[in-house]
Amino acid sequence: MSLMASARSSVPSLHNARALSGLPDIDWRAPWFEAVAAHGQSALTCDDWRLALSTQAAAARVVTGQGQPLRFVAQETLPVATAYEAFIAATGGVPTRRNLHDFFNALIWLTFPRAKAALNARQARAIATDGVQATRGATRDAATLFDENAVLFACSEPSLGEALRGFDWHTLFVTRRADWGRTCEVQPFGHALLEKLVSPYKSVTAHAWIIDVPHDYFDAPPMHRRQWLDERIAPQLVSAPLSTRDFAPLPVLGIPGWWPANADPAFYRDASVFRPGRREKSAASAR
Known part of the structure; x- marks a missing residue:
């Protein structure tokens, strides 16, 4: 699916x-x-x-x-x-x-x-x-955060990862909406996150771990994609530097196809959930 x-x-x-x-x-x-x-x-x-x-x-x-x-x-x-x-x-x-x-x-x-x-x-x-x-x-905090609340954000176009890191919700969820399932997707990993989503609410926010994938990744069946991600990230989790700064916040009910209400672009104007990034807030305060 x-x-x-x-x-x-x-x-x-x-x-x-x-x-x-x-x-x-x-x-x-x-x-x-x-x-x-x-x-x-x-x-x-x-x-x-x-x-x-x-x-x-x-x-x-x-x-x-x-x-x-x-x-x-x-x-x-x-x-x-x-x-x-x-x-x-x-x-x-x-x-x-x-x-x-x-x-x-x-x-x-x-x-x-x-x-x-x-x-x-x-x-x-x-x-x-x-x-x-x-x-x-710091390292164990990051590992625990990954274990409890991470999603894997797989994307074949770097601009989508940049939009996520930049809190550019309009680009990620509205302008580039048709790219979901073709050049980007999310695979939940955190078990505490899944527990919350038994009774979902708008502000549920995951910590996204961005993974670059080849374009043909999206041609594979879902199970094969998950196996590919599993093999890709495991070596990093064993020994690569880990920091809580490596994650990007992602309100999961904003993912296209995951919640009926997000078909309306106005859904993403709720700044209490889809918060502006630090750069945007700093620019606004300077004006």
Whole structure:
């Protein structure tokens, strides 16, 4: 399904095939759930979705940053005074509560396994070197932000990435609207972001990680595009410098095809959501 074709998400919500304790109904037809819907719906047909997702991880041979086979275990499995990331890297067990936040974390492990393993390896390495500090530090802050709230903004034309970084919402969403799905797209990564989007609201804002892609990227099926992105970003997440400044804010309900109301250009005039960039604000204050 293309980003533009996914506008049909405005139809009434689907209920889960089976209601499970701790999880509300999820509209799997919403475009932001496209990448995780198959894994999620399948798991929710089982009595124990942690076990179901562990089975999927084993079938796909998903491993942690230290090569341990991945599985999703009860939160109580995490020993007292043991760091979460270090435990995952060493044992392959991801402590998972029966809530939306951890459910989506598991789904992203299955969707972007190399990138998640890279983030886990980086976090575990930092803990091994520095221990658990009162504050994470700049690199771990950036890794955590990526893990929780990132989207991957794939674009084959640099001008679109420049528009995003420059807070040029009119260019990105109105003037260049037809380019979405052809020369740019967004793939959600952050599991906290997906949790928010179960009950979406206009101001939900992701941290976009801009990735240059070849023009033929958009000719590939969605699953192949995600695999390409996963392979591309994993090496960067292992060792490249990371900073919170590497991200660009992106109000996700402004993405064409993701929310019916954004078909009206006036949708983007809400400056409380689509905020002007620092340069624009500085220019305005100088006048």
